[in-house]
Every structure is written in C-alpha cells, then in structure tokens.
Amino acid sequence: MNEDLKLGTILLVFCCFLWFYAIPYHIKGFLPALFPRSLTLAMLIPCIILLLSGFASRKSAQTRPEQKTPKAVKLRALSIVPIMAVYICFIDIIGFYVTTALFIFIFLLFFGARKPVALIIFPIALPIVVYLIIGKTLHFPFPQGILF
C-alpha cells in the first residue's frame, strides 16, 4: 500500500469515527456539533483526493522499490514511548528526583551512551540542576512522590 492510500484510509476511518461515534455521542446539541461536523466533511475532500491518487499511482509504486526505514529501527525508536509512559507514571508516585535520575540512566543507555563516568554523573547532576533552577529559583511545582 503506498503512502497516499495509507493516509487516505486512516483519514477515512478517522472521519467515520468522528461522524458516527465521537460527534453524536460526545457532543450534545446541534449547534455545538455543527463546526466539528463541517470539519469532518471538509476532511473527506483531501481524503478522497489521496485515495484516488493512491489508487492511480499504485501500479507505478509497485514497480519502483521504495527506500523505507526498516521496521526494527522504527520499533526501537518508538520503544522510548512505553519507557516514557512508565517514567511518567512513576514520577508522581515515587517523586521527581529519584525517578528522573533512574530514567536518565536508562535513556542514556538506550540512546547509546557508554562512558561510565558520564553515565553516573549526568543522571545525578541533571535532575539537581533542573530542580534548583526550575523548582527553587523559579518556584514551579514539582511532582511530589513518596521519595524526593
């Protein structure tokens, strides 16, 4: 499936989701729903254009091998997302400093840092600097957990 077809299909599903579920069940009243409904209809125009151009260029795309990012690379890059989700969950339970220091260490390893001294100093120093500047100097609230 080429890129136009993929995007067109995703948008079509998104429009159907909005039109048949999100707008009728999560917006009360005709007038509040009018603008989102109009936008959903407007989204159908580029969606149809993409689907048509996707179908038209399907043949030529099949003959031309595309340079794509390998799936393993994409997955490895996106695996930051679940690690981040765990980090965000813990930050409110355990506290900013301990969680951040631990996850900085994990992120550094994940991104490919290998210098032992830096791997120890950076996770300890960065949260302290952030806390001192943003928490103590600028007086912003920080996530409070059971630890610091």
Add this chain to the structure above:
Amino acid sequence: MLEQILSGMFMVLSPENLIWAAAGVTFGMILGSIPGLTDNMGIVLFLPFTFYLGPVAGIAMLMGLTKGGNFGGSIPAILFNIPGTPQAMVTTLDGYPLTQQGKGGKALKQALFSSVVADAGSDLILIFLAAPVAMVALKIGPPEYTSIIFFSLIVISVAASEFPVRGVIAVILGLLLGTVGMDPEFGSTRLIFNTIDLADGFHIMPMVIGMLAFSEVLLQFEKELLKRWHKKMSEKKPGKEGPPEPSIADHHLSWAEFKKTLPTIFRSTGIGASIGIIPGIGTTVGSYLSYIMAKQRSRHPEKFGKGSLEGVAAAEAGNNAVNGPNLIPLVTLGIPGNLAAALILGGFMIKGLIPGPTFMQTNGDMLYALFIILLLSNIFTLLIGSFYIKHVKNVTAIPKPYLFTGIIVFSVIGSYVNYASVFDVFVMLGFAILGYVLTKFKINLPTVIVAFFLGPMLETKLRQALKISGNDATVFFTEPISLGFLVLTAVAVFFLVRRRNIPKG
C-alpha cells in the same frame, strides 16, 4: 502615543528584563545551532517557564528566544550543510561551500550581520505599520474577521506544506483539535470522552512540546539508529562519529566585504518584509525570492552556489526580514502569521494578554514595550552572536544521547509545571506520537499548531457573523473587505501553486 512609548520604555529598561532577553537570545542561539534541532525548539522548551516571570520579562525572554533561534538556525546550515528549517536550505547554498573553502567563520559573520540588519529593519516596519493597521482592524466586524482567518489558513496550508493536499489536512486536523473542550458559546463540553482534564481543551504547552520537541527526539533518534543500521549493513570500517569537522578558520569579514553586500541586504529586507505582512507565506518564500533576486542583480551571478557572501546575505536577510511584519496580524488582529507568532501568542495567553484590535488601546504600553524589546534583542543577538561564533564548535559537538535525554527531561517538566498535572505530561507524550506519525506522512506540524490556535477564533467569528446576518451566508460576499480577502485567497492560492512548478535557483 508618546506617553505609551515612554511608559513601554520604562517597563523594559530594568536589569531583570534585559537579563531575561539576553538569556533568551543565548538559549535560542544554542538550541538553534545544534544540528538536527529546529529553531523553534528553544521557544517551545522555555515557553512554560516564562509563566513565572513578569509579563515584560516573559515576553522579553520569548522575543530573545525567537531572535537567537533565527540566527542559531543558520549555523548548522553553514557549518554542516544541515538545514534545520526550510528557509535555512537557501543559506546552505552558499554558506556550506564557504565552510568547505575554510571560510566558515566569515560566512557565519555575514549571516549574523545580515540577520541583525534585516531583523532590525523589519522590526521598524512593524512599529510603523502596527498603529495604522490596528486603526483599520478596529472597524473590522465578524464577517471580515472570518474571511481574514480563512485567508490565513488557506495560505498557510498551501505555502507551508510541500504538498497542498497535506497542508489542507494539517489545517483541518488543527481546527478539529481546537474543538476539544468547552464550546465557546454554549459552554457544553465537546469530544472530551468523559475525561474531566480535557474540559478546558488541550493545554497549549503539552501540545506544542509534544509535537515539536519530543516528536523531534523520536525522529532524530530514529535517524541515528538508521545511520548505525546502514553502517552495519554496508560492513564498512566504522569512521569517526558525528558530522564532518567544519572549517571556520577564516573568521575575518572586512568592512569592504560587508559593504558590498549592503544593497543586497536592504533589497532582501524589503522583499522579506513585504512577504511577512501576509500571514502564512513566511520565511521560506522570503529567503528564496531574495536569493533569486540577488542572483539576478549581482555582478557575479556565477559565484552563487559556490560560496558567495551575497548569497548568504540575501538568504539570511530575506528570511529574517519576514519576522517583524509577521507579527502585524498577531498584534493587530490576534491572528498568528506563523509558528513563531503562534508560540508568542501562547506566551501572551499565559500572561492573560489577548492580542487583537483593541490591544493597542488597552495595552498600548505593553505593545510598545514589546517593540522596544524586539529592537534591543537585535543588539543582544549581535553581541552574543559575535562571541558565540567563536565557540560554536564546542556546543554543536554535544553527544546526541545527552542532548536527547536533556530534551526529554525538559519536555516532561515543561508540560507539568503550568497546571501541576501529570495528565498533561501524558498529553505531551500523545502529541509526540501524533507528531511522529504526521511527520512520516509529510504533514506539516507548525500548520497544525497554527490552525489549532486559530480554530476557536474562527468558530466564534463565524457564528457571530451568521448571527448578525440572520444566518445568511452571503454576508461573506456582500461585505467588501470580506469579499476582498476571499478574492485574495483565490489569487494567493493560484500564485502559490504556480510557484511550485517554477524550478528553483
């Protein structure tokens, strides 16, 4: 008016405000100069922290970030041939060949001086035009407003994206995201899926940080992995990590050399400023047109593309001159003309200031304070930039793992601090994934964000216009100014689409 100017001057000229403006320039320049990072990342990452600062100090820092980032963005273009932004692509044409010739320092100085002169010129244009435009804006009603917003959105969708269809998708998506939360008229909630935290809609900070900063980490990390993967696949001996060593040995830019480029700088300032007034067309067109014009007018057009100082001057002056006039729609109508203006609008909103037609009357001193900050920031850019050029190699050599980790920590804290909400940090992560996916489909993220900002205003003005006219949609065609903008929309789209078919350079 004089009273407002003086009052604005007193507001700005305190050590605290000047320090924050200089800090903004420094941070913007550093972040803008790191290869692979965009010049807007500085504004995005520091925007939440301006909340603590006073209104003038906060705006001073924002303006400093914008100015510093603008110049910083040209550094990787010149030294590494990596255009962080589309407009920097034009700077690479002559900047990088100069670096290859060992004249990187000279190119950087030319870029700095051209940026500062053009930026200061464009700020003066903003200052002189803001008051008359605001007078006209006071007479504008909802139908005209609707047409102007429509004009801005359509032009942004066509001009800012490589593919117009995807530009339209970006605009509609941004508008749809803007409908989440409270209905502007009826007060009922929309599309919040029973999540109370979304009752106010998506907060600005987590959205922009997720889309522009965190998604960039995902994309840059993927690029790094891809590089490693290709190296592994090609079974070559591993070479030295990172970009090639830039040569900036020749630092000296003589007055005679700079003087020769002054006509190009002034011409490009004129071109960029004229384009900047129109919302959405932006810096890319400004730098391209300036470059083409400079090449046509040059006595040595054959040197363009091979390391011409005139080429660097035209590109940098052309894109920086757009910035001042681009704020005219923001300060007079409340309509952001580009992403930087949208982020500045976000900064104003954090401070409880809503720019618009009456802004000059109600907050005139604040507006003139902003103008003075803009001019002062140019001086800071010149001073800090002159120093920074000599040390830029140390900053651009920061290893990516530490850089990415730092951005992640700042993204988390930046999303959290304004509302002390962990939910906002999750929203940031959600928008990061959305930003990643949209970038993969070549959908322009700044367009989504500008449309998100304009969405509620468009809906409100559209409803008001229809209410006033008794639900008669022809009101948009019968009011002369409104009709004028609709015609202008069609003309702009025609020319912008045609421009794509003209070979560049």
